[in-house]
Amino acid sequence: MTEYERSRTMPALPEHVFDQAADVDRLDAWLPRELHVTAGDLPAVTVHEDGTDEDTAAVLRVQQEHLRIEWGTREQGGYTGWLRVSEHDGGASEVTVHLAFFDGSHDPGEQAVEAALDSSLQRLEEQVRLRVDNAAG
Numbered sequence: 001m002t003e004y005e006r007s008r009t010m011p012a013l014p015e016h017v018f019d020q021a022a023d024v025d026r027l028d029a030w031l032p033r034e035l036h037v038t039a040g041d042l043p044a045v046t047v048h049e050d051g052t053d054e055d056t057a058a059v060l061r062v063q064q065e066h067l068r069i070e071w072g073t074r075e076q077g078g079y080t081g082w083l084r085v086s087e088h089d090g091g092a093s094e095v096t097v098h099l100a101f102f103d104g105s106h107d108p109g110e111q112a113v114e115a116a117l118d119s120s121l122q123r124l125e126e127q128v129r130l131r132v133d134n135a136a137g
Contacts, residue, residue, distance in 0.1 A: 002107050006117040007096040010125045012132050014093040018067045018085040020128050021095070024060065030124035032116045045071075078106035095121060 010017050021030065024045070027037045034050040043059040061070045072080035081099040088094040097117055101107035108116075 001100055001102050002104070002110075003098065003100045004110070004113045004117060005096060005098045006114065006121060007094055008121040008125060009088050010093045010095055010128050011091075012093055012128045013091055014067055014085045014087050016132060017093040017095060017124075017128050018064070020131055021083055021085065021124055022062045022064070022069055024062075026127070029127050030120055032120055047073075073106075078103045095124065097121065 020026070024037065024039045024042070028035075031037065036048040036050075037058075037060065038046045038048070039060070040046060043061045045058050045060045047056045047058045048054070049056070056073055058071060058073050063070070067085040069083045070080070071082070079099060079101045081097065083095065083097045086094050086096070097120065099113060099117070107113070
């Protein structure tokens with residue numbers, strides 16, 4: 001099993017960050033650009049990967065009370081992950097994303113995963129900033 005984890009501080013309250021991250025209809029706004037999630041009867045979702053043009057059955061569980069999202073593939077058990085939002089100093093939040101690959105064939109490699117995590121967290125922060133700026137304006 002290979003695991004990866006990244007964190008980023010965002011200038012918004014944890015609830016605002018979590019609401020943006022957990023909106024199933026807006027996951028494409030911050031997930032890696034090649035992944036697209038379509039909600040079924042939650043927790044069931046389908047993940048489409050542009051690179052392979054394949055759809056994969058997965059699960060997505062939103063735990064509002066813990067400001068945590070968990071996901072993973074259902075049938076082949078190739079990977080799981082979670083996102084957690086916690087309070088940071090001065091009204092900011094810290095977002096941590098963790099991925100675990102159980103099968104080496106599903107792991108795209110350290111460099112690719114870390115770049116995708118960094119990019120996704122940056123895109124999530126941009127979405128949070130837009131939301132906060134629009135609410136303030």
